[in-house]
Amino acid sequence: MQVEARTRIRQQKLRITFFGYIFVLIFFAILQVISIVFFKQGFLLSRDVSSTISYCNDTIDPCIQPTIEKTIFLVIDALRFDFVIPVEGSDKHYHNNFPILYDLAQTNPKKSTLLKFIADPPTTTLQRLKGLTTGSLPTFIDAGSNFDGDEIDEDNWLLQLYNHNKSIAFMGDDTWEALFKKYINPKYNFPYPSLNVWDIDTVDNGVLEHIYPIMEQNDWDMIIGHFLGVDHIGHRYGPNHHSMKDKLNQMNDEISKIIDKMDDKTLLVVIGDHGMDYTGNHGGDSKDELETTFFAYTKNKKFNMSPKGKEKYDISNLGSNYRSVNQVDLVPTLSLLLGIPIPHNNLGFPIDEMFKDLKIPSVKTIEQINRFRQSSPILKDTLGMPETFTIESSKSYQYQSLEHCKTLWARFDMKFIVLGVILLFFSFVFILAYSRSIPSVRVSTMSFEFIGSVIAMSLLGIVLSFSVYIVLMPQNLTLKNCIGSGVAIGMVIGFWAPIMDRFSILWLLHQIVDFFVYSFNTWSFMGLAFIVLHCLIFASNSYVIWEDKMIHFFIMTFGVGTFVSILKNPTISTNEKILGLNHSFTFLFVSRLVSMINLCREEQGGLCKPTFETTWWSIVLLHVVSFLLPLMIKSFFKLSNSFHSAGPLWINGMKFLLMLNAFYWTFEYVDNLNYFQIPSTVFKSFKLSIARIVLVISLILANYSWSRGPLCVKIDLSRPAPPEQTIPASPDEDAPELKPKATILGYGNIYGSSYFLLVINFSIAVMLVSKPLGAVAIAGLLIQILSFLEIIDLLNLRRNLVSPIIFGLLGYQHFFSSGHQATIPSIHWDVGFMTTENIIFPITHLNIFLNTFGSFIIICLSLPLITLWKIPPTNKPITALSQIITVITSLITYQTLISLSSFIFTAHFRRHLMVWKIFAPRFMLNGLLLVVINVILIFLSLWFGTGKVLTQVNRIFGK
Template structure:
């Protein structure tokens, strides 16, 4: 705000003694060290002689701000306690059973069903079923292997349409509007799987032993992150949503390790049982180092080569390593083949990463994708050429990718991987009719409704493709186990691929083995958890139906029935066992996360009480809380019951209110947790730490709420009545509007559709608040100049908010109602035009911020130097990094041989762009205030020379905005160019909103002057704080994010290094994902508090209420975030806990709310610390006191 009657620039006359608070620099007098010392002595003598003329030393603001920090820490700890309890109850990992399938019975190719039971009643059938169990009877646990060796090639992010056969020529509509055109970057590039499958036919149609292939859509279970998919591919288990966070685990940490049985463990055990425990198993691995995390110790140590999996900039190293390590095992004439090393292998596993990294780096529709898929074509060709008849080849994707190369969620393109299984010796003869499809043979209409065997896939045309053969990703586990002649993993929930078990008798035996093991696992799981209790009757009925069909087949076989009848019963039994397997899988999926209702309830209780406590603390910051405080009397200091005045006293009242209840609560919680372990089985999982956190949090909250009742409540009512007179009607309306927006934002979480389009709601709500604030500001302005200025501020803020929301990444559910604009086209590339605009914004933004400072004549002192030599270079380096990132991938740069040098320069640019704001932050700590002393010659007839202190009226705000700029520069670097433009728009809009807020507070001051209302602290309205919070969310969405895992921009983890570096890489990803919504709002709120808050000079006899105003504002922001968190937690953990979209919509939004609540509260503490430091500077220079 410009200097005005409310914010005057002080004038100091040269004829009057200079106040020592201004220091010798005020008069710019040049003295020797001696004269300076003499001056100091002279001043001391003067003070001693005239104590009435020299104001006493100003009181330090430390105690007041320390109380602010303490209260904010209390709120953070209570929020953390509530989240700890809720998350442990809601986002549990799936209960792991550590049993293993102890399959010791050898395979018997002549095995047949035992004699049927004498009677076919339920009891007799279940008794007869025990004879089919390999542990209790004579049943099978393995089949004779079709192949003794296997090669498994995992092509990371291999989407189904990357290997699917193209539509036949002339089968696609000729109409232009209907025509489907293949994407030249990934369609018909990796063609070998489709070619060999078409050439040799599927195994179910084989007339004689010979090459056979099977190609299908490979449906992955979300979350589609590599670590979780490898668990499914090896153990056949279902993941939980929360396990996605383990993807940042590393080998040796134990994070993400599979503790359950796997087909690789079964194969290793089978080999070592024959060769001896000390022998080499012949299990070889090369590729993604995630395998070392998931399956440590299963591959032979001397034939396991791992490569860094997170370096998305490196497209070739892992792929080259896989080829060079595996091909010597297959090619007898390979130059690197060594006797004793490359002989006698049983399993080769290779995991390439180039396709995935191209997707992350450039998107799917990029020429480098065609290059990489071509390389995979040659690699697979080399494998097929070299493999012998006794080898089974499996080429598969662990997950797919969307058009931007992202994955992690459950979108069609993310879960749509591809699989190809191939053997030169085929998979045996078939006894089915040539027209009988294998999937159709074992399926029924009911099962097709549950898990269809054929699905549509949008990247491929329909017609001619009505549907594509699809299998569940975990189906590969029992399939590989049985084809290799080993037991099915204990916890497997997948089913066999029927096409690979050609004969109906072999297929039935495979389904029976699988169903028996699955029933064993489900029975053990039911003994550990009640999750499946609701499905027990249905599963029992399905099992009994399968056993009955099997008994009927046994009766037919032993009764020498006609072959046609036997074949009919073969199919009936196969359908029954398949139905049991599939219904079991669907049932388990519906309860894939078990909820601990006790922890969920305790967590919600702490979060709800935390809302009430934060409200009480916020009210205390505004009006004070009644407690026992000292009072000066004639008899000395005594303790009396009175309302706190200022932040320091509020801190003492709060400490007294929560100290004892927190300790008592902690002791009670610990005792309760210990007792429940011994007495109440339902609460047996409540640990001692849970009890301590719950008890101390609830105790402190109840202590605070009880102390705030009674007299405090009555006083609060009276204060609200007086406030209605102390503030104008427009301020009350703005307060109400702010709370209404907050309630609507939280309430929108109850609607699936509104939650999906949260980005549009945030834009609308922000625009409405800014429009309302602008209209009130213009209407209340006292001059035409103010009307024009404030009106322009509001319009500029509205336009910038709209501009900041233009860069957008659409989530899958928004479908046709959204167009992604964050990247250039469909690829994950940044537009050159956007990069040019970002570079221009980086150059201009410091000047725009300087303009806001110039309005209060605060762009003086160190400010010009800071903006010119720190902020602008940091921003331009941040924009330049992404220009280099774009340039290094150009064909011209690659062909010139300068790519490595450009990469090196890019890395150092990122280091400098991070280092410069760090240096600027250190400079800010020790820098003086943004002040300048300006002399003005005396007017004619005057003897005194005037000295004006420029920047005085906004000395708090001008200093603080330098820190905001340094933090903003870091966020600018970690954001891609379109997001950089959005962040720049958000920052300028926020400064305009802060100016509107300053005008709103001026209006309150003028209202009090007109109504002769007693002066008091002027607090930020709820609308102003809500506007800043919503700007944070606009920044979140404008930087290319949504409340989905797929929108995480992993590539920023490699800004400063080509490999993952801890802890910097996760920090960079966190800043990119949450910086705009977690760091900026608290900083902007504190900036709004100190903006144009004119310091009260030494000797004024008054104290500034800045600490209390700051605490009130930050607690209002905390309430905003806490209400969103509590609402999302309550809806996800209770009302929608069994909703179909729980893990797709509500769980990611809860995780976002939880992260934002914690990070924003931590940032609020840091922002308050920075405000404290700024206040100390003002206290030192001007002698301003704070309370």
């Protein structure tokens, strides 16, 4: 009874301490999230949007007479310019398969024009539609709203058509409905879901189904059709795929039919909203993403275009000699042709080719731009109107206005930027002080002092900030920001008070220094060097560009260090040394192999050769990995005699699920080839079934079973060997009975082997939503983790700074090796539709999340293994828990430092030429990673994983 009572008391203390740690880490995470939000709000400001609507005054400023009656406006998404011009000698599937636009421009130069259409970054569809309809510039932060388009609240040409009682028909990409629904004639509104990039025909077929019947009617003034097939083929297969040729041929044929059915009162405009890079993606500002197509054609004999000379049809150098116009130029062009006011916020200039006499259109445009500038506080009086209204002076004025707006459009709010940096710095200091005081936390319940202090000060901060807002009503500060500031300041005071109550400033400084060195040795210095060098990467755009190579260098440096250390360590036995060298070599070998899988970013140029692509050999390699990976994990389990009970079940199940995953990508590859002429619906049903089975088993069934299942141990009952034959003392004396001896197999790694099964569950899900080479890289990550754990045990690095740092570096290495970069185009949006045909929250979003952050999810889940791997059951589980908390807080501190460095240098380079291309995406990645790492470590690694393992083992083996 006393033993049971002691066990219950020990479990109760463990539970109380455990929840104390959980709540403190949650408060740290909240403070960091608040700091990220404030920095984001100061740095990623949306541009100022004027709500003024342009009007024509019949007496003072009348609109010019329309020159066209009806317009068919077709958007072919991602129609890169070289898709429509002839390219001699090219065998690419995207060349020479859409000739009608070029042919018409050549044969009817006064009735048609073909121009290079230059988009403004970011090249995402929502931002491009805003620019194409308002004439204004997008901002970087708008890129995040591409999946949640809000209704446009500024002046645009659809609004102007609606105000002038014009009927607008629409069919295609449903982004238009999200932005302009109230301006579209409900009778002719046919939106289609736009984000399933694996569906290449539904939207296009929907456009074609409705456009021809509407053209036969007379009650429309503008038809808008948005085709998505070209864009989706790019996302799914890349531009050089046979499906691209078929799609471009289809577009060519359909444009020809539309032209045949047009009357002589109609203007046809065909444009692309953006291009695509060599992978088929877009969002950035590379040449291939920015250069798209503008084409206009009419049969109207009274409407003459003014071609600027045949030089714009020179096909040398893939269209480099074609005349180019900005996408914002479409807005005044259409407005003036339709006889409606130019939208108030427009910054474009009429396209020369569309007007026989440009003088009046240019004057109208300059007057509109001047009105816009005078209505904006940051633009007013910064540039005077031209003294004489010539076409050249008007163009000069418009160009200077456009460039000036590009530099001033998004104003940085330094008070929020500084506040975000300061709060993140405080969070770093607090979590560092907390992690170094963990031994005293165990004794003095300092965790609960933190909890009470933070809650009290946060509530006080809310009350005071709300009172200040009500009394003072400060300008340029919303109630949300005011309360957020109060909560943040309250949390800072709440964390600071218990620390200063117990410890002095000198103690805090000592702990900060001690954190970096633990017990200072070569490994501690290496870990510190990796932290410093990683933080300094953000001081240069060149280093940010090549971060993947630098991370690989750090990991290889550590691997070589372990190899040399094991080789020269005299305290390690020969057998252990051989085994250790084998683990070190495995770690180095796999690290080198996965570094060969990479997706290049545009800035790396010819110095980087991309290897991340789906080919036949990558599919074969995926099948090989599905067979070898379980065998290798099995071999590691056998090293600690842990391949028992749940071990064989999980590892054999892993083999089955990985085989299903390999078959999924085999079906995908065969479907892409279209070699066997099997209907795509057959492959789709197979793929959906496989993906859903693997995802449900790995994320739901396997984790539920793991939380209830047995440990990786086995009781072996073996009888001892009989003693040598002896003569009995008397004939009646019996020989001694040999009692069986019980041995618990797997006892020495009871925590680690059971916990690693949880890592297997999530690894399978991550490998499913990763493309073939990405799954191969994740398999390499698992081998690296297991080899690293064996090295940690052999070199006694459990409590050394370098261990959690290497885990963090492995997360970054496999972020890059799984086909990602810190750029918008590298996000694998298409995997969102592996398990669903349409967008379904949260399944679609979960797939993209697992794909993007999969490597960090795995390393965060694996982090407690630094403490748990190869240790027997302990009667002091709180001690093991405190060591796990130290490791967890070390990784959080490392990522906090990385994010803090990124924030500081991004703010410093806010006027840098590459800020939106390099620094801003990297800071956004760091902010997201800080949130993701906190969430995974707190709720999965600690709450779900560590809590279950420690509790179960302590219940069974507690003394």
